[in-house]
Amino acid sequence: MKGFNGKIARINLSSRQVTIETPSERFYRQYLGGRGIIIHTLLTEVPPKTDPFAPENKLVFALGPISGHPFVGSGRHSVGCKSPLSGGYGESEAGGYWGAELKKAGFDALIIEGAAAIPVFLWVKNGHVELRDAGDLWGLDTAAAHSALQSELDDSRIRTAIIGPAGENRVRFSCILHDITHVAGRTGTGAVMGSKNLKAIAVKGARPPQTAAPQKLKEINRDMLKNFKERSKHWMVGTGRGIVNHEKTGNIPIRNFKGGKFPGVEKITPQILCENYLDKMAGCYGCPIRCKRVVKLEKPFTVDPVYGGPEYETLAALGANCGIDDLAAIMKANELCNRYGIDTISTGVVISFAMDCFENKILTLHDTGGLDLTFGNAPAMLEMVERIARRRGLGDLLAEGSRRAAEKIGNGAIDFAMQVKGEEIPMHEPRLKQAMGIHYSIHATGADHATGSSDTLPLDDSSAQKLHDKGFAAQLVNYLGLCKFVPWTHQEVKDALLSITDWEMESTELMKVVARGVTLARIFNIREGFSAKDDTLPPRFATTPPDSPLKGIDPQKLEKAQKTYYRIMGWDEKGVPAREKLAELEINWAAQYLISPAESV
Amino acid sequence: MEINKETFKILILDDNEIDLDLLEDILMRLGFENIIKSKSGLEAIRLTEAHSPDLFFIDIMMPEMSGDEFRGLLKERPATRNTPVIYISGIISKQEEKAISGRFPSGDLIVAKPFTKSKIARAILESLGMAPES
Numbered sequence: 162m163k164g165f166n167g168k169i170a171r172i173n174l175s176s177r178q179v180t181i182e183t184p185s186e187r188f189y190r191q192y193l194g195g196r197g198i199i200i201h202t203l204l205t206e207v208p209p210k211t212d213p214f215a216p217e218n219k220l221v222f223a224l225g226p227i228s229g230h231p232f233v234g235s236g237r238h239s240v241g242c243k244s245p246l247s248g249g250y251g252e253s254e255a256g257g258y259w260g261a262e263l264k265k266a267g268f269d270a271l272i273i274e275g276a277a278a279i280p281v282f283l284w285v286k287n288g289h290v291e292l293r294d295a296g297d298l299w300g301l302d303t304a305a306a307h308s309a310l311q312s313e314l315d316d317s318r319i320r321t322a323i324i325g326p327a328g329e330n331r332v333r334f335s336c337i338l339h340d341i342t343h344v345a346g347r348t349g350t351g352a353v354m355g356s357k358n359l360k361a362i363a364v365k366g367a368r369p370p371q372t373a374a375p376q377k378l379k380e381i382n383r384d385m386l387k388n389f390k391e392r393s394k395h396w397m398v399g400t401g402r403g404i405v406n407h408e409k410t411g412n413i414p415i416r417n418f419k420g421g422k423f424p425g426v427e428k429i430t431p432q433i434l435c436e437n438y439l440d441k442m443a444g445c446y447g448c449p450i451r452c453k454r455v456v457k458l459e460k461p462f463t464v465d466p467v468y469g470g471p472e473y474e475t476l477a478a479l480g481a482n483c484g485i486d487d488l489a490a491i492m493k494a495n496e497l498c499n500r501y502g503i504d505t506i507s508t509g510v511v512i513s514f515a516m517d518c519f520e521n522k523i524l525t526l527h528d529t530g531g532l533d534l535t536f537g538n539a540p541a542m543l544e545m546v547e548r549i550a551r552r553r554g555l556g557d558l559l560a561e562g563s564r565r566a567a568e569k570i571g572n573g574a575i576d577f578a579m580q581v582k583g584e585e586i587p588m589h590e591p592r593l594k595q596a597m598g599i600h601y602s603i604h605a606t607g608a609d610h611a612t613g614s615s616d617t618l619p620l621d622d623s624s625a626q627k628l629h630d631k632g633f634a635a636q637l638v639n640y641l642g643l644c645k646f647v648p649w650t651h652q653e654v655k656d657a658l659l660s661i662t663d664w665e666m667e668s669t670e671l672m673k674v675v676a677r678g679v680t681l682a683r684i685f686n687i688r689e690g691f692s693a694k695d696d697t698l699p700p701r702f703a704t705t706p707p708d709s710p711l712k713g714i715d716p717q718k719l720e721k722a723q724k725t726y727y728r729i730m731g732w733d734e735k736g737v738p739a740r741e742k743l744a745e746l747e748i749n750w751a752a753q754y755l756i757s758p759a760e761s762v
Numbered sequence: 763m764e765i766n767k768e769t770f771k772i773l774i775l776d777d778n779e780i781d782l783d784l785l786e787d788i789l790m791r792l793g794f795e796n797i798i799k800s801k802s803g804l805e806a807i808r809l810t811e812a813h814s815p816d817l818f819f820i821d822i823m824m825p826e827m828s829g830d831e832f833r834g835l836l837k838e839r840p841a842t843r844n845t846p847v848i849y850i851s852g853i854i855s856k857q858e859e860k861a862i863s864g865r866f867p868s869g870d871l872i873v874a875k876p877f878t879k880s881k882i883a884r885a886i887l888e889s890l891g892m893a894p895e896s
Contacts, residue, residue, distance in 0.1 A: 183793040185767065191790070201791070205879065750784035753876070 162186045163373040164226045164661035166267050169198070170290050172283060174357055175216055175275030179290045189269075190664060191747065193640040193674050194225035198270050199241035199252055200681045204751065206274075209688050213245035213349075214331060214356035216276040222263070222322070222362070223271075225642025226662050229264025229369045229446070232378060233385040234647030236261050236446030239639055240322075240345040242353040245333045246507070246562050247583040249686040250605040253336070253350055254639055257343025261446040262320040265366025277358035284314065285364045295360040300326060302500045303338045304467045310363050322362040325502025327550040328355035332560040334507035334585070338499060342453065342469030343445065346504040348584060348606050373663035381657050385647065386449055392648050395452035398431040399442070400646075401473030405430060410617065411593045411711040414482045416536045417513035418579050418590070418699075420706025425486025429476050434488060440466040445644065452646055462493040471495040471505070474610075477588035478509025479546075483516060484536030494546050501550035507562065510585035512545045514563040515555065517577040523570060530554040579699050582607035582691070589613075591702055592711040595620045596628040599722050602696045603736075605682035611645065612636045620718040625725035633675045640674055677746045680730065680738045688754045693736040696723055765890070767793040771813055774799050775806045775832060776821035776850065781875060785819060785850070788879050792886075803827025807835060810842060817889060822851040833870070846889035848873060864888075 167189075169182045192201050199221045211217045220242045227235045238260030244251025263271070267288035280295040293313075298306045303325045311317050320340055327335040328351035335351030336344050345351075372378055390396055407413035408426040415423045431454065438458055444451030456470035471479070471491055479485065479494045498505045512534075518524040519534035526533070530548075532541050532555075548556025558566045563578035563585055579586045584607025591598030598620075600613030614631040618624070638645045641658065649657070651668065659665050686695075698714065705713040724734065731742030743749050772794055776782040779801065786797050798813050800806040803826060809815075818836070822829040829849060836842040849866070852875040859874040864885070866872055873885050 182791075183767065185790045185793050185795045187795065188790040188793075205787075205791075748783075748787075749780055750787045752780045753784060 162189065163371055163663050164230065165189055165194075166264065166269050166370050168268050168288075169270040169272060170268050170285070171272045171274065172290055172292070173275045174273065174277040174281065174292070174359060177277075177292050179292075189226070190666075191674070191677065194228070194269060195223050195237075195239040195254075195642055196241070196252060196636070196639045197674060197678050198223040199239055200250065200678050200685065202272055203241060203243060203250065204681050204685045204688075204754070207243055210690075211243060213243045213248065213251075213353055216274070216357070218243045218353055218356070220273040220350065220353050220357065220359075221270060222273075224260050224264050224269050225640055227657060228642030229261035230372055230378065230661055231447055232382050232657055232661075233389070233448050233450070234445075234644035234649065235642060236448060237638070237642045237644050238263070239642075240337055240350045242348075242350055243689075244348040244584070244606065245331070245352045245356075246349040247607050249582060249607075249689050249691055250682040251348030251350060251353075252606055253345040253347040254611070255337070255339050255343045255345040256445040256644060257320075257339045258446045259320040259322055259339035259343065259364060260642060261369070262364045262366050264369045266364050267366065271362065273354075273357060273359060276356065280358045280360050282310065282359065282361040282363060285362060287365070287367055298360045299329060302326065303502055304341050304465070304500065306361060307341050310361060314363055314365075316365060319363045319365050321364070323502070324351045324354045324360060325500060325550070327501040327503045327560075328352055329360075330550070330552045330560070331355050332503055332549060332552065333562045333565070334504045334511075334560075335502050336504045338502055341467060342443070342455075342499060344499065344504075346506065347609065349504075351502050372661045374660040378657060378660035381653055381660065385649070389449050389647075393450050393646065395646050396442075396450045398435045399452045399454045399472060401431045401476050404473065404476060407477075408481070409710075411709050412590050412617075413477050414579075414586075414588055414590055416484045417482060417510070417517040417577060418586070418701055419517075420592075420709035420711050422708055423481045423484070423486075425484075426481055428486040429480045429488045429491060431473070431476070434470070434492070438464075438470075438488075438492060440470075443469065448644070448647065450647065456492050458489060458492055462489055464489075464492045464496050465500075468496040468499040474588045475505040475509070478506045479512070479542065480509075482509050482513045482588065483542050485539050485542055486537075487539040490539035490543060494543055497543065497546045497550070501546075503546070503550055506587050507585040508546060508549060510579055511549065511559045511563045511566065512542055514566070514574075514577050514579065515545065515559055518570065518574050521577070523572045523574050523577075524555070528555060576700055579701065580608065581698060582695055584608050586699075589615070590711060591698065592705075592714055593617050595714055596624045596631075598698055598702065598714055598719065599625060599628050599726055600632055602698050602719065603723060603726060605679070605686050612639065619712065620714065620722050622725070625722045625729060629726060629729045633672050636675050636679070637671055640678065673746060676730070677748055680732075680742065680746060681748060681751055683730075683732065683736070683738060684751050684754050687737060693723075696736060765886075765892075768795045770794060770817070771796040771798065771815040772817045772819065773806060773809060773813070773815035774819045775801075775803065775824075775829070776819070777801050777824045778821065778852075781821070781850070781852075785877065785882070788877065788882050791879060792883055803832040803835075806832060810836070814841065815845065817886065818845060818847045819850050820847055822849055823853055847871070848885050848889050850875060850877065
C-alpha cells in the first residue's frame with residue numbers, strides 16, 4: 162500500500178500497553194483517513210452513553226492519505242472523540258507540522274484509550290511509542306510545556322500536541338495545540354485529553370512512506386508552488402481580508418448575533434494588524450501561502466509572538482461579537498486562549514452570551530463577581546478568558562459551554578445561548594448564509610463553519626442540494642488530510658491521490674466516502690440519544706434584526722430544507738439513515754445501532 | 763508463526779446480513795484482505811471449493827443448512843477437514859460461552875454475538891494455536 166504507513170498505534174493509558182494495528186487496504190480505501198478513521202473508531206469502540214470524560218472514551222488523532230507528503234496543503238490532520246461539549250460526535254482539524262511528522266514517524270493514526278493514573282506524555286519516534294511521566298509539565302502553559310518537552314527530549318525539532326491548563330481543568334471547549342499555534346479548536350478534544358491525564362504527544366519522524374508516482378506528484382505540486390499568489394489571496398494578510406465588508410453584508414456576528422451596525426470593525430482588520438503588529442507570517446508543512454499572522458505587542462498589553470496571532474474567527478468572536486473594537490485586547494485574548502488552550506470561537510461566544518445575559522439583567526454584578534460585563538468592555542472580556550480557563554467564579558459556569566450554563570442560569574438565558582447541540586456558533590451569520598444555517602443545524606458536531614456552504618442566498622428549494630454538493634466537497638479535505646484554503650481543483654486532488662496511493666478514485670467513490678462518514682456520525686449521535694429535534698437553530702435566527710441587512714430565517718423553510726437534505730442523504734423523515742442507504746454505502750453493519758429507530762427519535 | 767493477512771482467506775457464513783457485514787468490517791480493520799462472505803450453506807460450499815479458505819466463521823442457526831451441517835460437510839472433505847472453524851451465534855449467551863471456555867467439545871471455538879474487534883482477534887489467534895497479542 163502506497164502513501165500510508167499501514168499502521169495505527171493504540172495506546173491504552175490505563176494499562177500502559179501499546180499495540181500496533183495494521184488495517185487492510187480495503188479499510189483504508191473505504192474510509193481514507195482523518196475523519197473516516199475517527200468515526201469508524203468511535204462508533205465501533207466507544208460504548209453507548211459513555212461519559213465523555215470516562216476512560217472508555219477514545220481520543221483519535223488521524224491523518225489522511227495526503228497528510229505529510231510533499232504537496233501544498235498536506236499539513237492537516239484530524240482529532241476526534243465523543244465531545245464533552247455536545248455529548249455527540251466530536252472532531253476538529255489542525256494544520257502545522259505535527260501531522261506530517263506523525264506520518265514520517267510511521268503511523269497513520271493514534272488511538273488513545275483509558276486514562277493514566279498520573280500525568281503522562283507520549284513520545285512517538287520512528288515507529289515507537291513510549292509513555293513518560295509528565296508530572297513536571299502538568300499545570301504549565303502550552304508554550305512552557307512545549308519548551309520543557311524540547312529540553313527533556315533534547316531536540317528542538319520535535320513536534321508537539323499539547324493541552325494547556327484549561328484542558329487539565331476540563332473546560333468543555335478546550336482545545337489541542339500543535340506546536341503552540343496550530344489548533345484543533347472545536348468540540349472540546351482538549352478536555353478529553355485532560356481527562357486522560359495526557360498532557361502532550363511529542364513526535365519525531367524520519368521520512369514519509371513511499372508514494373506511487375513521486376514525479377507526477379511533483380508536477381501537480383509545481384503549479385501551485387509557482388502560481389499560489391494568483392490562485393489564493395490568503396498569502397496577503399491571512400483570513401479576514403474582507404472583514405469590513407462582512408460588517409456591511411451582515412456576515413460578521415455583532416454583539417452575540419444581535420445584528421445591527423458595528424463601525425468599530427474598521428479598527429480590527431487584519432490589514433491594520435499587519436501594518437502595526439505583525440512579527441511575521443507563518444504557515445504549515447509544505448505550504449508557501451503562509452496565511453497565519455504572528456503578532457507582537459508591548460503596550461498596553463504584552464502579547465507574546467510565540468502564541469501566533471488572531472485569525473478571522475478570533476477577530477470576530479472576541480471582537481465584533483463581544484462589541485469590542487480594541488485590536489490590542491483581541492490580540493491579547495488570542496494569546497490567552499492559546500496559552501491556556503481554549504477554543505477562541507466558543508470562548509468569544511460564551512462571553513458574548515454572558516454579556517447578553519448581563520445586559521438583560523439575567524446575570525447581575527453579584528453573579529459576575531463585580532465585573533461589568535457590558536458589550537464592548539475589553540478588560541472585562543480579558544478577565545473572563547482568564548476566569549474561564551481557570552474555572553474561577555462565573556468562569557467555572559461558562560467553562561461548561563453556553564448551553565449548559567444557560568440551563569443552570571435559567572430565566573430564559575437559553576435564548577441567548579448561540580449554539581447548536583451545545584457547540585457555539587462560528588463567525589458566519591446564518592441569516593446571511595442561509596444554507597450554512599441548514600448545515601449548522603444538522604451537522605453531527607454541532608455548528609461547524611468549515612464544512613458548510615458560503616452561499617449568501619436566502620433559503621429556497623435548491624438550498625439543501627447546494628449545501629450537500631458544496632458541503633461534501635468541503636468535507637472531503639478532512640478525509641484526505643488536505644487544507645481547504647489551498648485552492649486545488651477537484652481534478653488536481655484526484656490526480657494527487659492517484660500519485661500518492663495508486664488508487665484511481667472517481668468523484669462518485671470519493672463522495673461515497675464522505676457520505677459514509679456523515680452517515681456514521683449521524684448514527685453515532687442517534688445512538689447517543691440525538692434526534693431530528695436537535696437539528697435546530699437558536700430562536701434569535703428567526704428574527705430580523707433592526708438596522709441590518711439580515712433577514713430572519715423562516716422556520717418552516719428551514720424545516721423544509723432540512724427534510725430535503727435528509728432525503729438527499731438517504732435518511733428518513735426523522736433524519737434516521739435508511740437501511741437501503743447503509744447497504745449502498747457498504748456499511749450494513751452500522752444498522753445494529755439503529756435496531757429500534759422509532760425509539761431513538 | 764505470523765499470519766500473512768494479504769493472502770490469508772477467511773470465509774464468513776451467516777444468514778444475517780448485518781452480522782455478516784459487521785464481521786467483515788472487523789476483519790478489514792484487523793487487516794485481513796481476503797474475506798469471502800456467504801449467506802447460505804449451499805453457496806458457501808461452492809465458495810469453499812473455489813477459494814480454499816484458511817479459516818471459517820460459521821453461524822449456528824441458519825435456514826436450509828445449519829452451521830453444524832455445514833461443519834459436517836467440511837469434515838467430510840480432506841481439504842477442509844482440519845481447517846479451523848469459529849462458530850458465531852446469537853443463541854448462546856456470554857455466560858454460556860464462558861462456561862464452556864469458548865470452545866465446543868469438538869474443539870471448535872464459539873464466539874457469542876455481539877462480537878467486538880478484540881474478541882474476534884483473540885478467537886482467530888486461538889483457532890490457529892497462536893498466543894494472543896499483548
